[in-house]
Amino acid sequence: MPQQCVFPGNMTALEVVEYLTWMRGANSGDARRRAAEALDLVGLQDRQRSRIRALSGGMVRRVALAQALASNADVLVLDEPSTGLDPEQRRTMVEMLGRVERSVLLSSHVMEDVVDICSRVLVLDSGRLLFAGSTDDLASAAPDGTREDRRAEAGFLRLVARGRGLQ
Amino acid sequence: MTAARVWMRSGSARRLLPFLVGMALALLLLRKGWNHEWGWALDQAAGTSSLLSPVTAGLIAHDRARAAEPSLASLAQTTPRGRPGLIGVLLGSLVWSMIALVLVAAVALVAAWRGGAVWPPTNWIALAEAIALLFAGAGVGFAIGAWTRNRAAGPLAFATMFVLQMFGGSLGVPEAFRAGGSVGTLLGLERTVSVSSSLIALHLCVGLLMLACGDAAGARGITPLWRHVGVWTSAALLLLSGAVAHRQSQLHDPLRATPADTCVPGPVTVCGPRAARPLLAQAGKDLAAAQARLGKDLDWVTDYELNRSNRPERAGGVLTLNPELMRDGHLSVDDIAATLTTPRPCAGYFAAAPPVDLMAAQSRVMEWVQQGLAGSTPTHATSDIKSAYASLTGCPVVKSDS
Numbered sequence: 001m002p003q004q005c006v007f008p009g010n011m012t013a014l015e016v017v018e019y020l021t022w023m024r025g026a027n028s029g030d031a032r033r034r035a036a037e038a039l040d041l042v043g044l045q046d047r048q049r050s051r052i053r054a055l056s057g058g059m060v061r062r063v064a065l066a067q068a069l070a071s072n073a074d075v076l077v078l079d080e081p082s083t084g085l086d087p088e089q090r091r092t093m094v095e096m097l098g099r100v101e102r103s104v105l106l107s108s109h110v111m112e113d114v115v116d117i118c119s120r121v122l123v124l125d126s127g128r129l130l131f132a133g134s135t136d137d138l139a140s141a142a143p144d145g146t147r148e149d150r151r152a153e154a155g156f157l158r159l160v161a162r163g164r165g166l167q
Numbered sequence: 168m169t170a171a172r173v174w175m176r177s178g179s180a181r182r183l184l185p186f187l188v189g190m191a192l193a194l195l196l197l198r199k200g201w202n203h204e205w206g207w208a209l210d211q212a213a214g215t216s217s218l219l220s221p222v223t224a225g226l227i228a229h230d231r232a233r234a235a236e237p238s239l240a241s242l243a244q245t246t247p248r249g250r251p252g253l254i255g256v257l258l259g260s261l262v263w264s265m266i267a268l269v270l271v272a273a274v275a276l277v278a279a280w281r282g283g284a285v286w287p288p289t290n291w292i293a294l295a296e297a298i299a300l301l302f303a304g305a306g307v308g309f310a311i312g313a314w315t316r317n318r319a320a321g322p323l324a325f326a327t328m329f330v331l332q333m334f335g336g337s338l339g340v341p342e343a344f345r346a347g348g349s350v351g352t353l354l355g356l357e358r359t360v361s362v363s364s365s366l367i368a369l370h371l372c373v374g375l376l377m378l379a380c381g382d383a384a385g386a387r388g389i390t391p392l393w394r395h396v397g398v399w400t401s402a403a404l405l406l407l408s409g410a411v412a413h414r415q416s417q418l419h420d421p422l423r424a425t426p427a428d429t430c431v432p433g434p435v436t437v438c439g440p441r442a443a444r445p446l447l448a449q450a451g452k453d454l455a456a457a458q459a460r461l462g463k464d465l466d467w468v469t470d471y472e473l474n475r476s477n478r479p480e481r482a483g484g485v486l487t488l489n490p491e492l493m494r495d496g497h498l499s500v501d502d503i504a505a506t507l508t509t510p511r512p513c514a515g516y517f518a519a520a521p522p523v524d525l526m527a528a529q530s531r532v533m534e535w536v537q538q539g540l541a542g543s544t545p546t547h548a549t550s551d552i553k554s555a556y557a558s559l560t561g562c563p564v565v566k567s568d569s
Binding site for chain 1: 168169170172173176177178179182230233234236237238239241242243246247248249252255
């Protein structure tokens with residue numbers, strides 16, 4: 001799932017997902033069925049026939065997620081999936097990803113997403129691996145006295161600063 | 168094919184179909200007279216491709232440029248069917264353009280049927296020419312859309328196809344980027360099949376080559392399949408262009424006259440191609456009425472034939488029949504006068520030097536005929552008119568071996 005999701009405005013949500021699923025090798029019948037299922041999974045079952053231009057930014061990102069889900073790939077690679085989403089939409093997406101029974105490789109600067117979605121974290125800075133471990137390990141890198149809900153972010157910032165020789 | 172179906176539903180051509188059909192119908196209905204013969208009707212319907220083809224190119228270029236939006240473009244390059252999937256853009260709009268063409272052809276055929284045209288239609292190949300031209304336009308639009316990738320793609324492709332239609336013939340291949348659209352009647356004329364076939368092949372090659380170029384422009388490299396398509400269609404294009412240029416004389420004359428193969432007997436017998444039988448019958452009645460009105464001062468010829476130049480050695484007059492000049496189903500006064508004053512296919516008409524005496528005699532008789540048909544009372548022919556008519560009926564005709 002790319003970070004920027006721009007689809008032709010005239011296509012319906014179902015057509016976008018069906019078309020991209022077919023491009024990935026599914027036959028026509030399968031592509032349509034999987035597209036409908038994926039849109040159900042992301043909560044767009046009522047908007048399948050809506051044109052992309054009629055959908056909100058959050059809905060378009062859910063369409064983008066649906067096309068990734070419909071691919072039947074073993075690993076989903078999601079690039080900043082919550083970009084542009086309001087808190088409610090973000091919460092929905094996190095819950096959705098929690099239901100996905102596949103490996104998810106998530107790229108994000110939003111530590112809240114990382115904590116909510118991921119079980120294992122890699123911190124990269126300019127191509128260098130700074131950290132590999134669980135979200136709890138990441139949180140433990142935070143300075144003492146950090147608020148509980150900010151510990152992952154504080155840990156991330158500390159790791160990066162350390163990696164850049166600033167600490 | 169899913170891609171074609173999706174692009175048929177979401178492409179620009181679907182929304183513009185009524186506009187496409189409306190424009191093409193307007194172009195068709197602007198011209199008169201074609202509804203008396205199937206060949207001309209089909210030819211006129213095919214001629215609307217001069218408008219449909221640039222519009223198709225523009226719409227496909229617009230949709231192809233739109234498909235280059237980041238998400239689709241990146242997925243198209245990284246998925247097994249990504250590149251074939253983009254060809255759906257072309258197919259989606261091409262199908263709608265073909266539907267527009269077929270609808271226009273259907274209207275033309277209904278008009279011809281109501282106009283009394285004689286079954287069967289004879290000029291189907293003009294429609295094949297038009298479809299091949301639409302495909303060429305689609306290919307040009309696809310390539311320009313893949314190359315341009317912005318809002319200018321549509322107008323640029325439209326203009327490119329339009330310019331190709333205007334000036335394609337001056338590139339050495341007559342009738343290139345054109346299909347159908349004869350401005351005159353096709354009574355007794357047929358499209359030369361070899362010329363039409365060459366043009367169809369040429370336009371299909373252009374379309375395929377442009378499709379290959381569009382695919383290469385939109386991707387990181389050209390696939391072996393498209394490389395073969397590019398090489399073979401380029402070679403075919405060169406060969407076809409060479410062949411077409413070599414047969415320039417034939418291509419400058421893409422219509423072939425067929426001999427008169429049917430006659431409608433009556434007080435005035437009129438012969439011509441079978442497709443024109445209802446018109447011939449009406450012409451016979453109108454000529455007989457005109458002769459009756461003008462009186463018996465002149466010894467009228469009562470046997471006329473359309474396309475007599477095809478076999479001028481036969482005696483009898485030359486029928487002039489312009490369907491577009493007919494009013495209320497009757498021959499125009501000008502056509503009646505021209506026919507009555509050409510009672511014999513004189514050799515002078517086919518000579519290198521202008522037949523000054525013949526034309527002067529014809530002019531004198533024609534003036535009298537027109538006055539007689541226009542006036543309320545017939546006027547008697549003077550000796551000058553009689554002598555002029557006698558010179559027209561007494562002239563030597565061309566021999567069959569000449």
